Amino acid sequence: MRVKLNTLSHSVLASIIEARKQDYQLTKVIELPSLISKPEQFFSFERYSSQPNFVGIGKVLGDVVNLSNSNGNSSLLSGKIVMISQADPGYDWLFGHDIAGLITQYGGANSHMAIRSAEIGLPAAIGVGEKLFDSLSQVQRLELDCINQTIRLVD
Known part of the structure; x- marks a missing residue:
């Protein structure tokens, strides 16, 4: 109008x-798939699991902070495993908060966050995909083991 x-x-x-x-x-x-290849996907689609890109050889156990669900209080990030959806330079400020680990929903082995994590020796799982990211978003504490390429829930 x-x-x-x-x-x-x-x-x-x-x-x-x-x-x-x-x-x-x-x-x-x-919710729609990230790529629509046929009209039927407007009504129904399957979420596929992705293989994360593990950066480094570190292992970290800690509390999880999902920036999508947080209130933006960056003072609570120190020592935490931080989850973000993108892996772009807009999140570079995270590295100034002494985070323990990083998990991103999207991104690849050559993404900005993967390279920055490797530079500073930060354990990271880059590009875990929608399915795993959503399930990890419900978790309070986890173990990120890059050498064994595992992400394990901790009680």
Whole structure:
């Protein structure tokens, strides 16, 4: 709907905003595959497991902080295994917080975070995929063992 803003009353504008907010809430619950190769995938698709890229030979046991679920308090990152979805330079600031390990949902062996983790000797699992990332997001504590290429839940 294209309408000049100066002709809209406050109540009409408020109702349009409210409708768009409801539309947005609906789109947040819709999940699609990262690559759609056929029309049927709009209705049903399978999430495949990914093989993480383990960086380094370190092993770390610690509490998990998922930055997607956190309130942005970076003072609570020290000594923690941090989970982020991307592996891009925008998260370089993490390395200044003395984190114990890093797990990313996306990214490869040559991604920025993989290279930076290798440079400073930080144990990392880069590109674990959606399936594993979602299950690890529910965990409080885990062991990241890069030499044995395992991520183990700890009680």
